[in-house]
Amino acid sequence: MRSTRRLTGGLGVVAATALVLAACSGTPDGGPEGSAGGEEVPEGVxxxxxxxxxxxxxxxxxxxxxxxxxxxxxxxxxxxxxxxxxxxxxxxxxxxxxxxxxxxxxxxxxxxxxxxxxxxxxxxxxxxxxxxxxxxxxxxxxxxxxxxxxxxxxxxxxxPSAILWYRTDLFEAAGIDGPPTTWDELVADAELLTNDEVFGMRLAQNAPDLSWSTWGYQWNVAGHLPISDDWSEGMATEDYAPLLQAFQDLFASGALPPADGVGYPDASTFGDGQYAMMANGSWAASQLLNDYPDLVPNVAVAPMPSFDGQSGQTTATLGxxxxxxxxxxxxxxxxxxxxxxxxxxxxxxxxxxxxxxxxxxxxxxxxxxxxxxxxxxxxxxxxxxxxxxxxxxPFAQPEPGYPWNVSLAMGEAIEAAMQGTPVSEALAAANDKINTEIANSELAGTGS
Structure with missing residues (x-):
């Protein structure tokens, strides 16, 4: 059974009256929506x-x-x-x-x-x-x-930002022994799992979600991120071509359907049975456990595939x-x-x-x-x-600290490739945007 340990070393038993969060809109002094209103601060404190x-x-x-x-x-x-x-x-x-x-x-x-x-x-x-x-x-x-x-x-x-969640019952029915270890296998398995009732794979599909959810894949395929360590030049090179090609192939196969309207972090469409596999973060565990308990026995996790099939590599970042x-x-x-x-x-x-x-x-x-x-x-x-x-x-990298526009340039490139833009053209556009951001924000020499 789940532990019922109470908080003892300082937190103790939480007071019966919790902090009340007002649902009012922002106030003229900059107070936010959802702010705590009317709380009294003791005099002299x-x-x-x-x-x-x-x-x-x-x-x-x-x-x-x-x-x-x-x-x-x-x-x-x-x-x-x-x-x-x-x-x-x-x-x-x-x-x-x-x-x-x-x-x-x-x-x-x-x-x-x-x-x-x-x-x-x-x-x-x-x-x-x-x-x-x-x-x-x-x-x-x-x-x-x-x-x-x-x-x-x-x-x-x-x-971890990217974990492969998959349905063991659907894998067994399709005759697939275990989770894919390469992106080629991921695309092939997704196609095999796709039928009239379920799609093979769910991934981020819009540029903002692709911008951060793919950091680990970017690191894995290229061995670097799309900007130099000192942030002085763009590095969205052909090293990233296999990643963009994988998204393009997966979407073209029909195993990755048009976007379902739900953000990348939301596991609900997987929980509803629309997909056999899903890329999502570790936080999806809580949603599946709470909202889809009947599905839990048929769900397993694995690292997202690497591009060379070797285990123990970076395929996720730690946000x-x-x-x-x-x-x-x-x-x-x-x-x-x-x-x-x-x-x-x-x-x-x-x-x-x-x-x-x-x-x-x-x-x-x-x-x-x-x-x-x-x-x-x-x-x-x-x-x-x-x-x-x-x-x-243990193999995840910390998420990068460069400006968002650098990440967005790569997200837009992956989205464009997925929708049919030639991979080399999408990468060239990304590199131009990154170099523009470097110049506009005077990033050269400020990286880490």
């Missing part, structure tokens, strides 16, 4: 404001609980939490920054850390959070929040979320203290987050990962956990 992007109910409840527990644990600092809908995040954050009301702490994905650090939007945290907390992080993840020798955010979780402190805050020390308490301190404060999300996400902290692996029910709750942890996460 330092207020620290915290905006988080609104996630699943389970994740939001953990955020509320950890904030409540911290506020109850001491009487010097009060954290005021605001959950902001994802589709309103950029608009609300921009308005708050313009009005001088940016939150002291905010959630930030790894890809945004470098630019935010270089433009002084966030505060360096190296000296504000203990060495013990930093040293507990996996080195590759710690590197994702380090800019010019300083750590600028504290990692909360990582998620996810960090907590960062605003560059203009006047309460940086207090903000960092809360971050360390919640994310970098007692493992009992953060393990419940991974339990609540059914271990569909991965902790970047060594001690937290060890505590999770010691739980007796991890693989019972999430039957795909072992494969993801052992065969995918």
């Amino acid at each position: 330092t207020e620290v404001t915290f905006w988080q992007q609104s996630f699943t109910d389970e994740e939001n409840e953990w955020y509320e609980g950890v904030v409540d527990a911290y506020n109850e644990s001491q009487d010097e600092v009060h954290i005021t939490l605001t959950a902001v809908p994802g589709d309103a995040w950029e608009q609300r954050m921009t308005a708050a920054q313009a009005a001088g009301n940016a939150p002291d702490i905010r959630t930030m994905n790894y890809g945004g850390v470098r630019n935010a650090a270089l433009t002084s939007q966030i505060t360096p945290l190296s000296d504000l959070i203990s060495a013990e907390a930093w040293d507990d992080l996996q080195e590759n993840v710690r590197g994702s929040v380090t800019v010019d020798g300083e750590e600028y955010a504290y990692p909360m979780l990582v998620e 996810g979320w960090t907590w960062a402190v605003d560059g203009n805050t006047e309460v940086a020390e207090e903000a960092a203290g809360f971050i360390e308490w919640a994310l970098g301190g007692d493992t009992e404060n953060v393990v419940p987050f991974f339990e609540a999300t059914q271990f569909s996400k991965v902790s970047p902290r060594v001690s937290v990962a060890e505590a999770i692996s010691a739980l007796p029910d991890v693989d019972t709750v999430n039957p795909w956990n072992a494969v993801i942890q052992e065969e995918i996460v």
Whole structure:
């Protein structure tokens, strides 16, 4: 059975009255939709404001609980939490920054850390959070929040961006022994699995989703990303031709149908039985476990295929979320203290987050990962956990930190090739766009 362990080491029993999130629209001072309204801050207590992007109910409840527990644990600092809908995040954050009301702490994905650090939007945290907390992080993840020798955010979780989810019952019916290990096999299997009732494969199909969900494939096929390490020149070369050709072939075969109108991270159409295989991130586990429990016994996972068929290669990137402190805050020390308490301190404060999300996400902290692996029910709750942890996460690369327009250029190239544009033409257009971005944003020499 699933563990019913309660939170003890600081988080304790969450208060019966959770933080109420108002559903009102933005306020003139930059307050966001979904903000917490009417919360009283005790007199003489330092207020620290915290905006988080609104996630699943389970994740939001953990955020509320950890904030409540911290506020109850001491009487010097009060954290005021605001959950902001994802589709309103950029608009609300921009308005708050313009009005001088940016939150002291905010959630930030790894890809945004470098630019935010270089433009002084966030505060360096190296000296504000203990060495013990930093040293507990996996080195590759710690590197994702380090800019010019300083750590600028504290990692909360990582998620492999691309995993092959497949229906074992449909594979058996089609006479396929196991998951494909090359992209040629993926295309062939997808065609074999396609019939009047099911399509063979589901992948991202629009340029924005292709821009980030294919980072791991890009790395695998070319051995590099489409911009030089110092960000001085585009490298969207013919090295990427096999990737674009694979998307073109898959779509032309009919095994990958026209887009189903659901974003890449959403596993619902796979759960509904429309596909035999799906590329998606580790987060899909939670959706399948919660919404499609009857399907779970017939679903297995594997690394996405490599282009040479060898195992133990990068086919996914590690994305996810960090907590960062605003560059203009006047309460940086207090903000960092809360971050360390919640994310970098007692493992009992953060393990419940991974339990609540059914271990569909991965902790970047060594001690937290060890505590999770010691739980007796991890693989019972999430039957795909072992494969993801052992065969995918160790070989995943951190997501790149270059500007979004570089990624979008590649996403547009893959989409164009999929829809029939000659591969060489699509790549040439991507490289021109990347070089234009380098010039316009003066990127040369700023890469890492």
